[in-house]
Amino acid sequence: MTDISYPLYLDLAAGLFLLTAVGVLWRHQLSAMIRLFALQGVALAAIVAILGVHQYSLELILVAGGLGVLRAGVLPYLAWRALGDSPAEARETRPVVNVAASLLAAAALTLLAYAVTRPLVALAPSPATAILPAAVAVVLIGFFTLVTRRRALSQVVGFLLLDNGITATAFLATAGVPLIVELGVSFDLLLVVLVLQVLTTRLRTAFGSSDLDELRELHD
Amino acid sequence: MTTALLLAPIGLPVAAALVYAAVGWRPRTSAWAGVVSTALLAGNALGLAATVTRHGPVHTAGGLIRADALSAWMLLGIAAVALLACWASPSYLAAGHTSARQARRYGVLLHLFIAAMATAVLAGNLGILWVAVEATTIVTAFLVGHERSRTALEAAWKYVVICSAAIAIAFLGLILLYYAAQHAGLSAEQALDWATLAAHAHQLDPAVTRIAVGLAVLGFGAKAGLVPLHAWLPDAHSQAPAPVSALMSGVLLPVALYAVLRIKTIADPALGAGYLRTLLMILALATLALAAVLLIGQRDFKRMLAYSSMEHMGLIALAAAIGTRLAIAALLLHMAGHGLAKTVAFLSSGHILHRHNSSQITDVRALATRMPLLAGLFGLAIVALLGFPPAALFASELGIARAGADAGLSWATAAAFAFVVVAFAAITAHTGRMLLGPPTGTASNEVSDPPAALARSAAPPLIAGLLGVAALGVALGPVAGLLHAAATIVGAP
Numbered sequence: 001m002t003d004i005s006y007p008l009y010l011d012l013a014a015g016l017f018l019l020t021a022v023g024v025l026w027r028h029q030l031s032a033m034i035r036l037f038a039l040q041g042v043a044l045a046a047i048v049a050i051l052g053v054h055q056y057s058l059e060l061i062l063v064a065g066g067l068g069v070l071r072a073g074v075l076p077y078l079a080w081r082a083l084g085d086s087p088a089e090a091r092e093t094r095p096v097v098n099v100a101a102s103l104l105a106a107a108a109l110t111l112l113a114y115a116v117t118r119p120l121v122a123l124a125p126s127p128a129t130a131i132l133p134a135a136v137a138v139v140l141i142g143f144f145t146l147v148t149r150r151r152a153l154s155q156v157v158g159f160l161l162l163d164n165g166i167t168a169t170a171f172l173a174t175a176g177v178p179l180i181v182e183l184g185v186s187f188d189l190l191l192v193v194l195v196l197q198v199l200t201t202r203l204r205t206a207f208g209s210s211d212l213d214e215l216r217e218l219h220d
Numbered sequence: 221m222t223t224a225l226l227l228a229p230i231g232l233p234v235a236a237a238l239v240y241a242a243v244g245w246r247p248r249t250s251a252w253a254g255v256v257s258t259a260l261l262a263g264n265a266l267g268l269a270a271t272v273t274r275h276g277p278v279h280t281a282g283g284l285i286r287a288d289a290l291s292a293w294m295l296l297g298i299a300a301v302a303l304l305a306c307w308a309s310p311s312y313l314a315a316g317h318t319s320a321r322q323a324r325r326y327g328v329l330l331h332l333f334i335a336a337m338a339t340a341v342l343a344g345n346l347g348i349l350w351v352a353v354e355a356t357t358i359v360t361a362f363l364v365g366h367e368r369s370r371t372a373l374e375a376a377w378k379y380v381v382i383c384s385a386a387i388a389i390a391f392l393g394l395i396l397l398y399y400a401a402q403h404a405g406l407s408a409e410q411a412l413d414w415a416t417l418a419a420h421a422h423q424l425d426p427a428v429t430r431i432a433v434g435l436a437v438l439g440f441g442a443k444a445g446l447v448p449l450h451a452w453l454p455d456a457h458s459q460a461p462a463p464v465s466a467l468m469s470g471v472l473l474p475v476a477l478y479a480v481l482r483i484k485t486i487a488d489p490a491l492g493a494g495y496l497r498t499l500l501m502i503l504a505l506a507t508l509a510l511a512a513v514l515l516i517g518q519r520d521f522k523r524m525l526a527y528s529s530m531e532h533m534g535l536i537a538l539a540a541a542i543g544t545r546l547a548i549a550a551l552l553l554h555m556a557g558h559g560l561a562k563t564v565a566f567l568s569s570g571h572i573l574h575r576h577n578s579s580q581i582t583d584v585r586a587l588a589t590r591m592p593l594l595a596g597l598f599g600l601a602i603v604a605l606l607g608f609p610p611a612a613l614f615a616s617e618l619g620i621a622r623a624g625a626d627a628g629l630s631w632a633t634a635a636a637f638a639f640v641v642v643a644f645a646a647i648t649a650h651t652g653r654m655l656l657g658p659p660t661g662t663a664s665n666e667v668s669d670p671p672a673a674l675a676r677s678a679a680p681p682l683i684a685g686l687l688g689v690a691a692l693g694v695a696l697g698p699v700a701g702l703l704h705a706a707a708t709i710v711g712a713p
Binding site for chain 1: 284345347348350351354355357358361362365368370371373374375376377378380381384385388389391392394395396398399400402403408409411412425427428430431454455458459514517518523
């Protein structure tokens with residue numbers, strides 16, 4: 001990879017990374033949301049792989065492979081299994097904020113991300129830190145998905161988007177935090193998703209659906 | 221020797237968890253393994269406290285595990301509450317008609333939970349601290365959903381989703397802190413080590429550190445029940461089994477605030493005291509206001525205790541915002557006193573719940589005449605929580621108020637204590653209604669036990685907890701040196 005094409009590839013992968021997050025807000029069908037999330041996992045792995053090739057770091061390329069397996073393979077598979085018997089019919093029926101407003105919010109959040117990350121880019125300007133705003137935008141969009149969707153599974157996808165954004169920030173800003181922390185984080189993420197999957201299954205047996213509108217028994 | 225003292229607090233609970241995984245929960249034998257393990261943990265914590273008071277901070281495993289006076293103080297609190305919770309567990313499970321499989325899982329998860337909290341306070345690296353705090357969320361999710369009822373599942377779901385998202389935000393904060401540290405010339409191993417970070421704090425880029433600290437405090441603050449991501453707390457604390465509620469409220473919330481204190485030791489030299497003071501003051505006042513308002517109309521006594529925890533965490537955040545040495549000493553004393561008193565309150569509320577099959581305040585009447593021992597223990601725990609002497613909370617609240625006035629924050633402190641007074645009135649009214657009142661009326665769904673039926677094995681841990689909170693309020697004795705050393709680590713002179 002030449003030095004001229006490196007920022008180009010990086011920008012391309014970051015663009016795909018951000019676009020898939022917006023796509024999750026746009027689609028109603030849960031199965032489509034999971035497919036978009038898997039695609040985002042590929043984009044994340046690509047970002048890390050491009051960084052690895054640029055820095056001639058075999059370690060980063062291997063980590064990229066691992067990330068790809070986890071984020072584009074294992075996690076989407078687990079989410080898919082939580083969909084249950086009729087994956088094609090599961091839809092996000094009545095989000096708190098409708099799709100048009102969600103997309104506008106995504107645009108606003110992206111602008112916000114560019115505004116708040118200016119000190120981060122200014123500290124060490126480089127092609128990698130230049131796309132930090134995209135990663136932070138994915139964090140914000142993930143959080144937005146988490147709070148505005150009613151289906152249990154859409155909330156899980158929102159949480160996973162948030163986490164992808166944080167992982168991307170970690171690699172872009174620091175070329176990866178210490179290995180022991182990274183291992184702990186990946187392990188924790190996997191466990192959280194497993195916990196959420198068990199709970200989704202139990203929620204479905206207890207409430208008959210995983211629509212969180214049913215979760216109204218505890219309130220003040 | 222120090223290595224053993226530092227590693228045993230993590231190893232002992234893990235060993236107890238393995239025992240439960242291997243032999244299950246047997247009422248007469250293995251049920252007490254947890255008590256033995258946590259009693260050893262308490263002894264271990266005392267040993268560690270003596271070591272750090274005498275020789276200063278100690279570390280092992282290349283600095284990944286580190287203890288100073290603050291860690292030792294937190295570990296003492298964890299050990300004390302864990303001991304009470306494990307001591308009370310056999311009688312709680314016996315009263316709840318738990319299946320053998322559920323009891324085994326309870327034993328395993330409870331001790332993994334204790335191990336995760338011990339790891340959090342002994343971690344020398346903010347990354348490990350983060351992993352341990354996240355692990356507590358995962359382990360306790362299943363403990364909250366232990367009863368498998370619809371409400372328990374709902375609480376567990378909210379708990380995992382909100383806390384994982386919040387803690388992920390804290391992780392983003394840590395990543396940015398690491399980024400700032402790397403550009404300040406720290407190596408990869410040192411860049412999340414809190415001792416090194418605090419020593420090199422003035423070299424960190426202020427703009428990046430400001431974002432990092434803000435995110436980390438919001439994230440860990442959510443795990444401590446501070447506004448704005450507090451919605452999980454009343455649900456989780458009211459639905460979990462009583463010993464788990466006691467641990468979650470009595471020590472897990474302080475452990476999350478411990479993370480905030482560690483970040484404060486880095487943020488203050490890097491950004492000046494004003495930034496974190498403003499942030500924490502806003503969080504503290506908002507939390508206190510919300511808890512006080514929601515306490516007024518509360519109809520469920522376990523939720524009442526949960527909101528009371530939020531109120532106390534708000535006070536602790538206020539003390540952290542004030543940040544002088546007196547404020548931090550009061551904060552640490554408040555953590556310990558609240559931990560013990562809230563443990564007794566939750567454990568006795570668990571017995572009340574079992575006897576009435578309801579956690580509604582209106583379903584509990586004239587407890588003082590029908591179950592005098594239980595009513596007395598619950599009442600005394602509430603009195604301690606309200607801050608009457610000789611409870612430690614009296615001294616600590618006085619200390620916080622005094623420190624606030626000294627630091628020139630009289631108005632904010634006065635506002636905070638106004639909310640505390642509202643909460644005081646609400647809790648007094650609700651508790652009075654439960655303990656007193658005419659004995660007739662709503663006896664419909666009550667389990668027909670003899671009136672004084674609090675099993676004899678259930679009372680000792682509650683009495684021990686009350687004695688502990690009173691003793692702490694009267695004299696600190698041998699731990700005074702430890703408290704002073706711990707307050708010096710965080711507090712501004």
